[in-house]
Amino acid sequence: MRLSFILNGKRKVMETEPDRRLLDLLRKDLHMTGTKEGCAEGECGACTVIINGEAVHSCLVLACQLEGKEVLTIEGLEENGELSAIQRIFVEETAIQCGYCTTGMIMSAKALLMHNPNPTEKEIRNALSGNICRCSGYTQIIRAVKRTAAEGGC
Amino acid sequence: MESLLPKTYEEIPGCLRQMTEKSRFIGGGTDLIIKMRMGLAAPDAICYLGYVRELKEIRREEEWLSIGSCATMTEIEQDPEVREHYPALMDAAADVGSLQIRNNGTIGGNIGNASPAGDLLPVLYLYDAVLEIMGPDGVRRAGIDEILAGPGRLNLACNEAILRILLPPSTGYTSFVKLGSRKKVTISRIGVALRIEMDGDYVKEMKMMVGAIGIKPVRLEKAEEFIKGRTLNEQNILDIAAILSDYIREHVAKEFDRDYKVFASRGVVMDAFHRLRRD
Ligand SMILES: Cc1cc2nc3c(=O)[nH]c(=O)nc-3n(C[C@H](O)[C@H](O)[C@H](O)COP(=O)(O)OP(=O)(O)OC[C@H]3O[C@@H](n4cnc5c(N)ncnc54)[C@H](O)[C@@H]3O)c2cc1C
Numbered sequence: 001m002r003l004s005f006i007l008n009g010k011r012k013v014m015e016t017e018p019d020r021r022l023l024d025l026l027r028k029d030l031h032m033t034g035t036k037e038g039c040a041e042g043e044c045g046a047c048t049v050i051i052n053g054e055a056v057h058s059c060l061v062l063a064c065q066l067e068g069k070e071v072l073t074i075e076g077l078e079e080n081g082e083l084s085a086i087q088r089i090f091v092e093e094t095a096i097q098c099g100y101c102t103t104g105m106i107m108s109a110k111a112l113l114m115h116n117p118n119p120t121e122k123e124i125r126n127a128l129s130g131n132i133c134r135c136s137g138y139t140q141i142i143r144a145v146k147r148t149a150a151e152g153g154c
Numbered sequence: 155m156e157s158l159l160p161k162t163y164e165e166i167p168g169c170l171r172q173m174t175e176k177s178r179f180i181g182g183g184t185d186l187i188i189k190m191r192m193g194l195a196a197p198d199a200i201c202y203l204g205y206v207r208e209l210k211e212i213r214r215e216e217e218w219l220s221i222g223s224c225a226t227m228t229e230i231e232q233d234p235e236v237r238e239h240y241p242a243l244m245d246a247a248a249d250v251g252s253l254q255i256r257n258n259g260t261i262g263g264n265i266g267n268a269s270p271a272g273d274l275l276p277v278l279y280l281y282d283a284v285l286e287i288m289g290p291d292g293v294r295r296a297g298i299d300e301i302l303a304g305p306g307r308l309n310l311a312c313n314e315a316i317l318r319i320l321l322p323p324s325t326g327y328t329s330f331v332k333l334g335s336r337k338k339v340t341i342s343r344i345g346v347a348l349r350i351e352m353d354g355d356y357v358k359e360m361k362m363m364v365g366a367i368g369i370k371p372v373r374l375e376k377a378e379e380f381i382k383g384r385t386l387n388e389q390n391i392l393d394i395a396a397i398l399s400d401y402i403r404e405h406v407a408k409e410f411d412r413d414y415k416v417f418a419s420r421g422v423v424m425d426a427f428h429r430l431r432r433d
Contacts, residue, residue: 001157018157018200021187041188042255054228054257061258062183064202108253126302130252 008076045131085153181260223262
């Protein structure tokens with residue numbers, strides 16, 4: 001099928017199969033490997049991207065569901081070749097250990113801050129409850145999201 | 155693999171006509187995509203209804219509420235009509251999976267999934283939901299119980315789609331509480347949906363639907379009879395919990411976590427009654 005959608009702000013038109021997962025479209029077809037594959041069944045959140053403003057699992061979305069939609073991935077966050085505030089603050093707060101959950105974590109946090117620029121700790125925890133970090137660095141992650149909000153960035 | 159992608163309401167029947175026994179609808183895909191990857195489904199065609207605007211809408215129709223089958227859990231949870239008039243549906247939608255699952259998973263898919271642990275099902279029974287169904291030759295309506303056939307099964311032809319879920323006017327106080335093994339991201343172990351109408355301090359009528367203890371939501375008529383004309387004091391609520399425990403002990407097979415469910419039903423029932431108050 002011919003698929004036309006918006007990827008990180010730019011229109012993308014491609015030939016693909018209707019049952020191609022967005023995750024494979026990104027990683028295998030477009031070589032955008034920032035989005036990670038974890039459990040592939042919606043439990044771990046590593047593959048989280050933002051579609052039409054909402055955090056979803058890219059492992060649980062097919063090409064045939066994407067026509068005309070706006071997809072935002074970790075690659076779309078940088079601004080003029082620099083890390084965006086949320087990415088920079090994740091680094092500065094060492095909210096990253098092995099790094100595998102990080103991009104999904106950042107996309108979930110980003111979606112939260114897009115809806116709610118001043119979240120409470122409870123709201124942050126709730127928004128990130130579908131993202132698992134096996135290094136269990138949650139404290140630093142929550143701190144990074146709080147600081148991003150406090151500095152008015154995302 | 156074929157894709158059938160109606161963009162307007164008018165295009166749906168033409169797509170339905172092309173569907174075979176092996177074709178599948180997809181809402182969010184949070185269930186179907188996993189099944190396809192496990193080899194449990196290998197559709198020859200997928201029909202995605204989510205581009206049809208009407209099927210995403212939640213709106214009042216006279217005294218009823220109409221919910222498009224492609225409305226997501228998040229959209230349902232946040233809808234002002236749902237929050238005000240059907241709060242048990244808000245409770246159920248808000249407790250499904252994680253945020254990513256709720257942003258993607260739909261009410262049509264929750265019904266289509268027909269899981270004994272499907273969180274919306276006891277609530278749809280509680281509110282006497284009617285489904286609007288479209289086949290290649292027209293639209294029909296049927297109650298939720300006529301359509302839900304058993305685990306993973308619906309009484310629908312392969313080319314019949316659920317278009318809308320229609321809820322009659324709701325009276326009284328309603329709530330839903332589920333109990334799971336983890337705080338977030340959990341498949342329901344027991345879900346209790348309640349509707350109570352009071353006459354002063356006394357219960358005029360109660361409806362109680364319990365999910366995840368049978369192949370379909372179970373109506374606990376014994377508890378409904380028991381509470382009629384009584385007050386909602388702690389002892390009476392504990393007695394209702396005991397009726398549920400007894401039911402589970404008798405009807406649930408041991409391998410379906412029976413002992414845990416017998417033990418845990420008390421807390422869920424207490425929570426469901428407390429939640430009726432919404433304070
Ligand atoms: C990590 C995880 C956690 C979950 N947690 C919960 C939970 O807590 N509670 C819960 O209830 N569920 C849970 N689920 C299951 C699932 O997410 C929900 O049942 C969801 O509502 C399914 O909706 P969907 O739109 O994604 O379904 P899909 O996967 O798109 O469809 C499911 C089935 O319904 C059929 N279908 C879809 N739309 C229609 C239609 N309009 N007409 C006819 N048939 C249709 C499809 O053909 C398919 O057979 C969870 C799933 C995952 C992966």
